Structures are given as C-alpha cells and as structure tokens.
Amino acid sequence: MSDFNKDEYLNDLPDMDDLSGQAAPAAASAADGASADSAAAAAGATQEGAAQPAAAQSQENGDSAAADGADKADAADGKADDTLTPLGQAKKEVAEYLEALQRERAEFINFRNRAQKEQERFRQHGIIDVLTALLPALDDIDRIREHSEMDDSFKAVANKIDKAFEKFGVxxxxxxxxxxxxxxxxxxxxxxxxxxxxxxxxxxxxxxxxxxxxxxxxxxxxxxxxxx
The missing domain is CATH 2.30.22.10 (Head domain of nucleotide exchange factor GrpE)
Incomplete structure (x- = not known):
C-alpha cells in the first residue's frame, strides 16, 4: 500500500466555480437587472425619505446596515461547504477516511514488529534455560570424547544432541x-x-x-x- 498524500488529493477536487462557467453570464445578467431594480427602488426611497423626519431616516439606515451584516456573516459560514461540488465533498470525505486508515495500518505494523521481537526474545530464553540445564551432561560427553572411546550407539546419541542445539542456533x-x-x-x-x-x-x-x-x-x- 503506497503512502497516501491527503493534501495533494484535495488540491485536485473540483470547485463550484469550475463547473459554473456557462451559468456565469446568465447570473451576471440577472445581477444587472437586480441592480437596476435596486437603483429605482433606492431613488423612490430617497424621495419618500426626504419627507420623513431625520430621526426616522437614521433608524432605517441603521436597521438596513445590521441586516446586511447578518447576511454577510451567514454567507461566510456557508462558504466552505458551497465551494465544493457534491462529488468533491464525497472525495474529501474519502480522503479523510484513507488518511485515518493509513494511520491505523502504520500502528498495526509497529505492533506486529514489536510482537515478533518479543516472541523471538521469549524463544531464546526458553532455549537458554534448556541449554543451561543440560550443560553438566554436555561437559561429561565432551570429557568422554576426549579421554575414552565411545561405542557407536553412544556416539550416535551425542551427535543427535549436538545437531539439535545447532538447529536452535546454539x-x-x-x-x-x-x-x-x-x-x-x-x-x-x-x-x-x-x-x-x-x-x-x-x-x-x-x-x-x-x-x-x-x-x-x-x-x-x-x-x-x-x-x-
């Protein structure tokens, strides 16, 4: 399993701006029409406001500014979710899951390596315990080899013991x-x-x-x- 780079993956996600190029002119036209209507309404409001007291006009302007500020705050909160297409949002979630899976895999590999080292250590301790217990008998076999002749049966047993320890790395x-x-x-x-x-x-x-x-x-x- 190759390393997964979440940042490189997310950089390739499609934005809403990339997929809305054809709708941009229509949106611009609608925006121009809305601007013209807003200008006409603003002119009428100005004429009507001229007849109102100065205090009432100031209160209306303050309410309008507060409403505009609330709309901008709501737009900023939803901007992060609106920039990605549904496909892009799905890919982002997949990237997060893959990153979590990669962390879990690395932790499992480390655990497996530690377990193997512990297993080998316990195995060596077992071999050492058996060898230590048999050392006096092995010394006696060596003395018999050096100072006397072994019969074939005893020699065969001694060779089997030597080969058994060699098998376990002794x-x-x-x-x-x-x-x-x-x-x-x-x-x-x-x-x-x-x-x-x-x-x-x-x-x-x-x-x-x-x-x-x-x-x-x-x-x-x-x-x-x-x-x-």
Whole structure:
C-alpha cells in the first residue's frame, strides 16, 4: 500500500466555480437587472425619505446596515461547504477516511514488529534455560570424547544432541591453539610457555556456548602466555 498524500488529493477536487462557467453570464445578467431594480427602488426611497423626519431616516439606515451584516456573516459560514461540488465533498470525505486508515495500518505494523521481537526474545530464553540445564551432561560427553572411546550407539546419541542445539542456533566454541579472547574465554590458569609469542588457548576445560552474539557460557581454558 503506497503512502497516501491527503493534501495533494484535495488540491485536485473540483470547485463550484469550475463547473459554473456557462451559468456565469446568465447570473451576471440577472445581477444587472437586480441592480437596476435596486437603483429605482433606492431613488423612490430617497424621495419618500426626504419627507420623513431625520430621526426616522437614521433608524432605517441603521436597521438596513445590521441586516446586511447578518447576511454577510451567514454567507461566510456557508462558504466552505458551497465551494465544493457534491462529488468533491464525497472525495474529501474519502480522503479523510484513507488518511485515518493509513494511520491505523502504520500502528498495526509497529505492533506486529514489536510482537515478533518479543516472541523471538521469549524463544531464546526458553532455549537458554534448556541449554543451561543440560550443560553438566554436555561437559561429561565432551570429557568422554576426549579421554575414552565411545561405542557407536553412544556416539550416535551425542551427535543427535549436538545437531539439535545447532538447529536452535546454539554454537559451541573453544579450541586449543586459538587466540585468547577475554570476552569469550574464562582463563582458569595462565602458564608460561617459552614458545608462545602471544596468549593462546592451551587446554579447553569446558567448552563455551553462544546464540548469535550472545555468550551463554564462556569457555573455561588454560592459557599459554609468553614468559616475558
């Protein structure tokens, strides 16, 4: 749905003046005739008024001015509605409804985006809770892999567990020989190494886990450090 511009839409509405061009000459003729009749009546009124007292003439002029002012006020109040044709008035109402609909649509999109973010956040919390509960068992599986031979059935179960966590975006990290990074490694011991040029992971005691950029548990490692 493209953006709706109410101001541009209303600028194209037809006015009464645009549709009354042919009636303008007739209206002008009628206005001229009315002006002539008004002039004749005014002349008669002037002659008759000459015979009236000055106070009565002043009162009549005041009443006429008040009536003219009331007519002009009524005309000004109805001017806004008279400038548009019925079709133009209908289009104006449609424009107002479309503008309100567009605001409602924008609010709904914002609500939907917030709901999706909340849903993803709750989903991650659930995965983290399950992972945290299974961390001791996962550590035991890693120790068995490193220090003993697994039979085929146990190896199959361990691989299924790893794939299940990968499916939910859980990443396992921590390898021997990689650079030490305090943001994802928890050094439980630093040991000097004459061959080390920089701090590197010498032994992984417990693997680390993360979801995206969020570290669930840092890898617990022994770090080989330069002697100097």
């Amino acid at each position: 990443e396992k990290f921590g390898e021997k020989g990689e650079d030490f990074d305090p943001t994802k490694h928890d050094a439980i011991l630093h040991k000097p190494d004459p061959n080390a040029e920089k701090e590197t992971v010498d032994t992984v005691v417990e693997a680390g886990y993360r979801i995206g950029d969020r570290v669930i548990r840092a890898a617990r490692v022994v770090v080989a450090s330069p002697q100097n």
